[in-house]
Amino acid sequence: MADYRELWESLGVDLEKHDQLCTVLPEFYEDIYLSQENRPEAMNYFNFVVSEIHGLRIQELDEHRKKGGKVLGSFCVFVPDEVIFGAEAIGVGLCGGSDFWVPDGEKVLPRNMCPLIKASVGAKTSGTCPYFQSVDLLVGETTCDGKKKAWEILEEHVPMHVMDLPQMKREKDKLNWIEEIKLFKEKVEKLTGNVVTREKLEESIKLINNKRKALQRLYDMRKAAKLPISGKDALLITQIAFYDDPERFIAKVDELCDELEERIEKGDTVFKEDAPRILVTGTPMAIPNWKMHHLIEGNGGAVVCEETCTGTRYFSNLVDEGSQSLEEQYQALAERYLGINCACFTPNEGRIDDIIRLYKEYSADGVIYYSLPFCHTYAVEYKKVKDALDKAGIPVILIESDYSLQDAGQITTRLEAFFEMLQNRKTNKEVAATK
Numbered sequence: 465m466a467d468y469r470e471l472w473e474s475l476g477v478d479l480e481k482h483d484q485l486c487t488v489l490p491e492f493y494e495d496i497y498l499s500q501e502n503r504p505e506a507m508n509y510f511n512f513v514v515s516e517i518h519g520l521r522i523q524e525l526d527e528h529r530k531k532g533g534k535v536l537g538s539f540c541v542f543v544p545d546e547v548i549f550g551a552e553a554i555g556v557g558l559c560g561g562s563d564f565w566v567p568d569g570e571k572v573l574p575r576n577m578c579p580l581i582k583a584s585v586g587a588k589t590s591g592t593c594p595y596f597q598s599v600d601l602l603v604g605e606t607t608c609d610g611k612k613k614a615w616e617i618l619e620e621h622v623p624m625h626v627m628d629l630p631q632m633k634r635e636k637d638k639l640n641w642i643e644e645i646k647l648f649k650e651k652v653e654k655l656t657g658n659v660v661t662r663e664k665l666e667e668s669i670k671l672i673n674n675k676r677k678a679l680q681r682l683y684d685m686r687k688a689a690k691l692p693i694s695g696k697d698a699l700l701i702t703q704i705a706f707y708d709d710p711e712r713f714i715a716k717v718d719e720l721c722d723e724l725e726e727r728i729e730k731g732d733t734v735f736k737e738d739a740p741r742i743l744v745t746g747t748p749m750a751i752p753n754w755k756m757h758h759l760i761e762g763n764g765g766a767v768v769c770e771e772t773c774t775g776t777r778y779f780s781n782l783v784d785e786g787s788q789s790l791e792e793q794y795q796a797l798a799e800r801y802l803g804i805n806c807a808c809f810t811p812n813e814g815r816i817d818d819i820i821r822l823y824k825e826y827s828a829d830g831v832i833y834y835s836l837p838f839c840h841t842y843a844v845e846y847k848k849v850k851d852a853l854d855k856a857g858i859p860v861i862l863i864e865s866d867y868s869l870q871d872a873g874q875i876t877t878r879l880e881a882f883f884e885m886l887q888n889r890k891t892n893k894e895v896a897a898t899k
């Protein structure tokens with residue numbers, strides 16, 4: 465990586481502490497990612513993005529700001545990027561996925577809180593995340609209680625705008641959400657000095673839809689019997705989608721998909737033939753939280769899909785591109801975003817339908833329900849999901865785990881037992897089919 469110290473210093477990054485963070489990541493990435501065999505060539509771009517994670521993209525954001533542009537940071541897939549890009553601003557996802565930031569988060573938040581919130585707040589308060597240091601406005605939302613209250617703390621450090629996300633999906637909630645999108649648009653217009661016209665919004669809707677289509681194409685490749693890409697690599701790509709330049713990202717994902725298509729034709733796979741196919745569902749895995757995928761795939765499993773916000777919830781369903789007026793565009797945005805089935809909604813039956821549908825579409829053998837500790841919405845929702853999956857004859861286990869590696873041994877033991885059960889189930893089915 466080139467020398468970005470001057471840039472980081474200008475952004476107010478705590479250089480000494482940031483050095484500590486930068487020492488850990490390359491080794492971690494080498495162990496988890498670069499050690500994989502037979503990776504697609506086109507993953508080199510994504511390796512490069514990680515190697516420049518605090519470099520090149522930060523420089524691009526800096527150049528944008530120097531030209532008078534604005535950068536907005538968000539923490540949830542409900543924040544409509546279309547509005548941000550429609551005002552010629554840049555949006556970046558800021559969720560913290562590293563254990564490194566948790567202790568700083570715990571200085572201002574209770575310890576018994578979800579690590580994603582603690583890490584996100586710690587990333588800002590420690591001054592070690594150049595993305596946080598580059599944003600002109602943070603955009604929060606009223607999803608879970610932990611996040612809602614964390615915005616009040618972050619507001620002491622950086623300007624914030626909070627979107628009031630409804631907790632139900634009735635008609636009146638949709639109307640409220642349309643109003644929230646309009647308020648957000650006004651805020652962004654004020655910040656940037658740019659008006660979000662119908663034409664500009666039409667363009668940004670197409671851009672973000674194209675990003676969704678590229679990700680959907682990538683995920684479609686994971687439906688193949690012989691998987692051409694690991695779940696770890698697919699997860700990394702979705703994580704990068706949150707902050708990379710959208711047009712470049714779309715082009716690079718398409719390049720990768722061309723290669724994956726060829727692999728599928730040739731039957732070139734990265735897994736052993738009998739690897740159990742796993743659908744992961746649950747809480748988001750913000751970069752660099754690769755723990756669960758690494759443990760699953762390191763123990764012989766193959767992750768075929770993620771029903772998470774760093775998976776299908778991020779890109780499923782497009783915004784209707786046929787709107788004729790700004791009013792219709794807001795409605796189309798509200799429709800698409802309220803179609804996301806996050807556990808902060810009640811009821812949230814749509815998520816159960818999604819899990820069962822994805823299990824079938826990706827020919828999964830079992831489901832791993834992943835929950836970060838102290839995430840009440842997802843932990844409570846497990847019961848409903850499990851009941852439905854039991855009824856549908858779909859094997860599922862719950863794994864609750866934070867960012868530390870202390871429980872890796874215990875999780876490995878549980879995964880081994882789960883995979884063995886899935887294997888026996890498969891063998892029994894095959895035997896029954898021959899009778």
Ligand code: SF4
Pocket residue numbers: 539540541542607608747748773804806807808
């Ligand atoms: S899990 Fe819910 S609150 Fe968290 S990022 Fe996803 S939609 Fe937002």
Ligand code: SF4
Pocket residue numbers: 578579580581607608609610611747748836838839840841842
């Ligand atoms: S994982 Fe759960 S507790 Fe953590 S931010 Fe998301 S919804 Fe909130």
